[in-house]
Amino acid sequence: MNLVLTPKKLTGTITVPSSKSQGHRELICAALAQGESIVENITASEDIAATCRILRQMGAAIQEIPDGKSNRMKYYVHGGLHKQETPLTVHCGESGSTLRFLIPVGLISGNTVTYIGSGRLAERPLQPYYDVFDKCDVHYERQEKGLPLQVFGGLTPGRYALPGNISSQFFTGLLLALPLIQGDSLLCSTTTLESASYVDMTLACLKKHGIATEKKENGIYFIPGQQHFQAGNYMTEGDYSQAAFWLAAGIIGKKICCQGLQSETCQGDKAIISIIRRMGGSIHTEDSIITTASKLQGMVIDAADCPDLVPILTVLASVSRGITHIIHAGRVRLKECDRLHAMAVELNKLGADVREEPEGLLIRGVDHLRGGRVNAWGDHRIAMSLAIAAQCCNDKVIVEGAECVRKSYPGFWSDYAELGGIIEKEG
Numbered sequence: 573m574n575l576v577l578t579p580k581k582l583t584g585t586i587t588v589p590s591s592k593s594q595g596h597r598e599l600i601c602a603a604l605a606q607g608e609s610i611v612e613n614i615t616a617s618e619d620i621a622a623t624c625r626i627l628r629q630m631g632a633a634i635q636e637i638p639d640g641k642s643n644r645m646k647y648y649v650h651g652g653l654h655k656q657e658t659p660l661t662v663h664c665g666e667s668g669s670t671l672r673f674l675i676p677v678g679l680i681s682g683n684t685v686t687y688i689g690s691g692r693l694a695e696r697p698l699q700p701y702y703d704v705f706d707k708c709d710v711h712y713e714r715q716e717k718g719l720p721l722q723v724f725g726g727l728t729p730g731r732y733a734l735p736g737n738i739s740s741q742f743f744t745g746l747l748l749a750l751p752l753i754q755g756d757s758l759l760c761s762t763t764t765l766e767s768a769s770y771v772d773m774t775l776a777c778l779k780k781h782g783i784a785t786e787k788k789e790n791g792i793y794f795i796p797g798q799q800h801f802q803a804g805n806y807m808t809e810g811d812y813s814q815a816a817f818w819l820a821a822g823i824i825g826k827k828i829c830c831q832g833l834q835s836e837t838c839q840g841d842k843a844i845i846s847i848i849r850r851m852g853g854s855i856h857t858e859d860s861i862i863t864t865a866s867k868l869q870g871m872v873i874d875a876a877d878c879p880d881l882v883p884i885l886t887v888l889a890s891v892s893r894g895i896t897h898i899i900h901a902g903r904v905r906l907k908e909c910d911r912l913h914a915m916a917v918e919l920n921k922l923g924a925d926v927r928e929e930p931e932g933l934l935i936r937g938v939d940h941l942r943g944g945r946v947n948a949w950g951d952h953r954i955a956m957s958l959a960i961a962a963q964c965c966n967d968k969v970i971v972e973g974a975e976c977v978r979k980s981y982p983g984f985w986s987d988y989a990e991l992g993g994i995i996e997k998e999g
């Protein structure tokens with residue numbers, strides 16, 4: 573689907589979708605518990621649907637019912653994963669979280685599981701798991717491209733050492749499974765752990781489900797074995813990575829108010845607030861978060877702990893004064909597309925000045941963008957970023973492949989229209 577966007581400053585109030593990261597974790601923890609849990613306020617998306625589908629295949633009973641507001645769901649989860657009669661083939665869609673969180677969980681369920689996926693998922697790294705599995709009682713067969721990947725066997729207690737500069741999702745996957753094995757484990761990062769706040773989010777979720785872990789420092793975690801996940805009632809928070817699109821829209825548009833975010837949070841993407849503030853943007857945080865039109869000043873942005881903000885920060889930087897240098901962003905190349913390359917190519921088509929570096933982006937701010945035809949590269953965050961960029965273009969912007977927002981935010985285009993965006997389908 574190609575959408576034609578007519579430049580228009582967005583304004584209004586939006587309730588942001590729920591945190592996808594928290595949603596995956598809550599559903600998995602509920603599925604690992606014995607008994608009935610309720611998880612409320614989850615925004616339906618393709619990635620969340622993938623996690624639910626596979627947890628059901630592994631033995632959990634999950635019922636979803638609309639939770640009042642649009643696209644919000646309440647999940648009734650009867651946990652207790654178990655071995656099925658036949659080996660499983662499970663489809664992870666394009667969700668890296670689903671694949672990397674559920675590989676260790678699949679081992680706990682006792683099943684032989686073949687993981688498949690679509691889009692770029694097969695190319696996204698899994699080597700840290702292979703290296704770990706080579707040292708314990710886990711067997712795997714993989715294709716050259718990574719997927720399909722068959723995994724079976726058992727995790728053993730002990731020391732797990734893996735690199736922390738590829739994806740924190742390997743740490744989360746092991747943290748979800750290791751509390752359930754016979755003995756204690758130590759999980760150690762062999763490098764500085766990047767995206768560390770996502771691991772903190774995992775620890776917080778485990779704690780809510782009655783699982784004890786000890787964080788010795790970022791990247792070193794002690795996990796006692798023989799624990800039990802507790803069932804209960806849980807609620808997910810609003811998502812700062814999604815709010816970032818609207819907060820940026822307020823800065824380059826008129827005024828936008830984001831509701832549904834918690835100020836006390838483990839989400840590393842809350843950094844959007846301090847980044848906008850340090851760039852000189854007008855941002856007010858009370859019950860809701862409000863941004864108003866302001867010219868930002870370029871600066872150095874360290875993306876190590878907030879990789880998902882990079883595409884929208886590139887848009888903000890493109891229309892800021894001076895130079896913005898986004899650093900420690902090499903891993904952003906390993907997402908649904910190479911996001912550093914995609915943002916440089918697509919924003920430059922619109923008249924921006926974005927230069928790619930191996931580990932980051934160098935962006936020279938311009939006064940206005942031109943408009944034109946751009947491609948979303950099948951990546952939800954690229955599509956949403958380009959949509960926000962359209963606000964400061966002189967001509968229309970055509971976003972090719974705009975449907976990819978379904979991965980995390982199916983209601984994005986209707987929220988865009990709700991805020992005054994002018995959208996037409998091409999052709």
Ligand SMILES: O=C(O)C1=C[C@@H](OP(=O)(O)O)[C@@H](O)[C@H](O)C1
Pocket residue numbers: 592593594669738739740741744766767770771879880903
């Ligand atoms: O744990 C999570 O929920 C996530 C971790 C991050 O990945 P990396 O750890 O690979 O940076 C992030 O980019 C992804 O969207 C969600």
Ligand SMILES: C=C(OP(=O)(O)O)C(=O)O
Pocket residue numbers: 619666667668669670880907908953980
């Ligand atoms: C990278 C993302 O998700 P995942 O790794 O789960 O595919 C994302 O949502 O931007």
